[in-house]
Amino acid sequence: MKNEQIILKSYPQGMPTDENFEFRTVSVPDLQDEQVLVRTIYLSVDPYMRGRMSTAKSYVPPYQLNEVLKGYIVGEVVESKSDRLLVGDKVTGELGWQRYNAIDAKYVRKVDSTFAPLSSYLSVLGLTGLTAYFGLLDIGQPKEGETVVVSGAAGAVGMVVGQIAKIKGARVVGIAGSSSKIKYLEEELGFDATVNYKEVDNVRRALKEACPSGIDVYFDNVGGPISDAAISLLNDYARIPVCGAISAYNITSLKDDFGPRVQPTLIKTRALMKGFIVSDYASKFKQAASDLGKWLAEGKIKYQETVVEGFENVPNAFLGLFKGQNIGKQLVKVSE
């Protein structure tokens, strides 16, 4: 049986392009004992992957050139040499960007497709939902009546952050980059105010108007000038979970990413600014997934996904993240 794979051909300089990726066709390997063969159904593309397409030191090792790229996948077991999983089981795990993965059964986790759609295990019930949960609740700690601002608000992490903040009784302000995203946040998710950073003349002024009582929690998904504006509006004892800095992922020189120094603001406001990586909380994933599942079942959390069809469109779906093409989690549907 033939297997199609996507390998990293070259490390991108600046914004990645199609040229950095190559499709390769190989044979599906024979299964070893304890392995299962997983057919990819949904494949997740994520902004952090850009960081792995570079040799710079980070919290995860870089992707190697000419090797299959890796990310989270939901798929179906189509062959099993393990007692842990049966043919037909649906599983998720960090697997190769390929149509089939032969993998030791202990490296994937069975998911329940009767509880929630399969794709949700890569979005609201997957790592992006967990990122929103821990960053907001552990670091942000929103209290009733406080103002929570989230950037990248219509993205996979951002839309869950805003809704958890609403559950906790906060006033929620979302920053996003298109009118359809703004409409979704306001009309479907009940955000209290929004800022379309691509349409306003002055983000700080627009944010100040949207936050008449200042900002108590700023959940930072993007960094750059948007975060400079938010940090300038912090209240005393504000909290800033620093989740992502997508505005800087494709810069080629640090000189292209400078802004006001934050120390005076942090001292004056006694604010807490703390970076985190979702995997730091791995020991608590089970409880968090159960809370997210409960809120989902109760209709307290809604979610969107942008699903592109076809394995051949994986690189484009990934590149689209940096152009804001997605609302909610960006996924690729590879097979039925």
Ligand SMILES: NC(=O)c1ccc[n+]([C@@H]2O[C@H](COP(=O)([O-])OP(=O)(O)OC[C@H]3O[C@@H](n4cnc5c(N)ncnc54)[C@H](OP(=O)(O)O)[C@@H]3O)[C@@H](O)[C@H]2O)c1
């Ligand atoms: N710390 C962790 O453990 C962890 C885990 C998961 C994700 N993250 C980070 O969290 C952030 C959100 O991730 P996600 O998976 O939810 O992605 P996402 O928000 O679903 O997708 C990326 C979005 O970023 C926005 N964007 C792109 N370029 C931008 C720029 N230059 N300035 C401002 N916004 C820009 C776009 O929305 P607009 O149309 O609104 O511009 C785009 O849709 C990313 O920075 C990611 O790296 C961190």
